[in-house]
Amino acid sequence: MDGQPRIAVYPGTFDPVTNGHLDLIKRGLRLFDRVIVAVGRNPSKMPLFTLEERLEMIRQTACIDHRVEVAKFDGLLVDFARSKGAGAILRGLRAVSDFEYELQRALMNRKLDRDIETVFLMTGFRWIYISSTIVKEAAQFGGSLEGLVPPIVEQRMREKYKYLNGLNRPRHAL
Numbered sequence: 001m002d003g004q005p006r007i008a009v010y011p012g013t014f015d016p017v018t019n020g021h022l023d024l025i026k027r028g029l030r031l032f033d034r035v036i037v038a039v040g041r042n043p044s045k046m047p048l049f050t051l052e053e054r055l056e057m058i059r060q061t062a063c064i065d066h067r068v069e070v071a072k073f074d075g076l077l078v079d080f081a082r083s084k085g086a087g088a089i090l091r092g093l094r095a096v097s098d099f100e101y102e103l104q105r106a107l108m109n110r111k112l113d114r115d116i117e118t119v120f121l122m123t124g125f126r127w128i129y130i131s132s133t134i135v136k137e138a139a140q141f142g143g144s145l146e147g148l149v150p151p152i153v154e155q156r157m158r159e160k161y162k163y164l165n166g167l168n169r170p171r172h173a174l
Helices: 019-031 051-064 075-081 097-112 132-140 151-167
Strands: 008-014 034-040 067-071 088-093 117-120
Touching: 008 019, 008 075, 019 034, 019 051, 019 088, 019 117, 034 051, 034 075, 051 067, 051 088, 051 151, 067 075, 075 088, 075 097, 088 097, 097 117
Parallel strands: 008 034, 008 088, 034 067, 088 117
Antiparallel strands: none
């Protein structure tokens, strides 16, 4: 190694951050000196939480380790990674269907910047069925979120759905 810190960017919408996400961050820190959690906007998704709310929840749950940074990004992921001095993009895989989608993204990122590698980690077995979408569906109908998300995230979700249900509005960030 050339003495430079090994930095990975872990991108996503994190709406909300789950215990599966936190596990991947923790495991990523075994491979990298720093992990930057890059919270992006995805125009094809309608988030429950605003970008600022998602950033705050991740900071409250993932930044207990000083080697984790949380930042928002817009635009090309490889541009963001390059601006942060990252040599890798960290991605989690739950199932074969994830691999197809993630492989396409990794190949495009490689085309855009050959110096930034994509590193895939298999999701920990106990988190393999968890997705932010499934967690939101359970919360929306009052299901238990115990062990799926950190307690602060569960509290914020309960508050958000109580508020949204009380207003009879669509269940996404305004």
